[in-house]
Amino acid sequence: MIAGTAGGVAEPRQLLSPDGTLADGAAEALDDEALLSAWRMMVFSRTFDERAFSLQRQGRLGTFSPVNGEEAAVIGSSWALDPGRDWVVPQYRELPAMLRQGYDLRRALRYFVGDPAGNDMGEGVRVLPYQISLAAQIPHAVGLAWGLRHQGSDGVVLVFFGEGASSEGDAHEAMNLAGVRRAPVIFLLKNNGWAISTPVSKQTAAASLAARASGVGFPGELVDGNDLFAVHDATACAVERARAGEGPTLIEARTYRMGPHNTSDDPTRYVDPAELERRREFDPVDRVRRYLTARGLVDAASEEALRAQVEVEIDAAVADVEGGPAPGVNAVFDHVYANPPPRVIEQRAAATGEG
């Protein structure tokens, strides 16, 4: 079990135990094909975290926030979506979910090197740009879900935020409105224990963030966020409810941030190393590996081959991005306005030397 809570609040729901044993009947929702693609993304994500850190330390990449520890929460939930009609509204630590929706790895790298083109999610890719002003994306997700439904679509919206962002007014305002409008939205609250250096105990006195759903009139569920199957199952049920017009769901995926907040952060200043070691026993990737190994679907050699293949893929993307054109001064002006004011037109002309 991940963090148990005091005060008689239920333990997070779990389907895949840390030793890799799956609860009876739990395998049905995630068939082997989907499971293996989720596994592949887990390996990709760990590898990308390491590679991105290394590139950042070499000065080749800007600020990056690793997914490390949250793979089950991000991948388990997004694997319950249909990228052909459903949307992901990310915060900034959900790259695997964005890639699953069709966001191109090269665009992702462009974003991390500081090229605004990386915030273009691509034609037909149902993902909003990264959100840096935390919790501001949650009202967007509700309006998007409501708007889709208003126009007769059965698409749903999965919005990510953390326990830190859950303290913002936007989180409450958005969940409240979603309840009133019965918007087809799934609030995926990743409680990873830390908002940079602020522990959840200083974020809230609530024993369960999932319980907040009852205050706004829809179901909330607490799941083991390091359990791919439990997160997937909870999200799949929420998607089904949302599609059927039964409204929103809040899922608190209780996980643990195993790395730094981002490339600028030094968690040794505030994380107890013994606690981090204890949490590593609940590593979401190890857990899936144990399950797949027991079933004979993966072994050390196949994982090594997969990792090597992923590294080639990442290196090729990095080479493409580094070999591509750097953004110029037009990037300061492009897309600000559809019909720019004369002043902005003059400023652009002066900046580009075309004035």
Add this chain to the structure above:
Amino acid sequence: MAVLNMVEAIRSGLADEMARDERIMLLGQDIGVNGGVFRATDGLQERFGEERVVDMPLAEAVIVGSAVGMACSGLVPIPELQFLGFGSQAFHQIEGQVARMRFRSQGRVPMPIVIRAPLGGNVRTPELHSDAHEAKYAGAAGLKVVMPATARDAKGMLLEAIRDPDPVLFCEPLRGYRLIKDEVPEYEYTVPLGTARTAREGDDVVVVAWSTAVVVAERAAAQAAEEGISARVLDLRSLVPLDTEALREAAAACGRALVVHEATLTSGFGAEVVATIQEEAFWSLEAPIGRIAAPDTPYPIASVEELYVPSVERVLAGIRQVVGAAP
């Protein structure tokens, strides 16, 4: 042409556009059955239904923030802030999200939102309703800021704002909702954003104003005429886009200028107007440009607000000073 007051012209504009474009959604507090606290949406829920004229929870940030997502879904939301004074509770969504989503998404996420909000004071509202916050929105790059002062402009610019793919803060002069009445065409028309209007001809001094301050400037100019001063009144109509050409032309023609606004003097948009005039028409100026604004104190409670907001007398005194100034 029919004579409409400001609120009737706005209501007529909303109704015409909703009938023309079914993507338009109105979101706001008390805008449905109640028709808005100023009746700007009176009858619209009955006509267009609860799904398009939506009474929202009392939460400004999500009224604006949900409009962002709604725009992304392909709709054209028109959120209403009951008073611009409460816009601060949505400011992070307006400045950080609405204004720059198009830019951040590389044009992928459309943002054709029009945020409607009554602006200004002198109607004895409780505290915190009445602040003229337009300058901070004019500084939110990516947003357009529109400030009509006549019923005709209100309707024509509202239609233009709705059809413009860029997000617009559309400020309605609260004091003028019923006070301001003028002829509004019955045919379909729009008024382009970024074009100032000469509200009164004159050639001794130009008084630059927007929103409710235009009415004050016109009255002061009428009194100045009795003293033999020919004061032109230039109604900017929008702050972004700013009609710098009209400012240049008026300042050059008159040689003297005064700016009037309800906001506090320091960091008011008047500073931008003064800077623009000196850039555009410095060599035509015969006197320092004057500013009449609220003092740099918070908007007060009702009994003293008439002493706070620029009055006709203060504007007239400003006109006399600018006209009388000599090297």
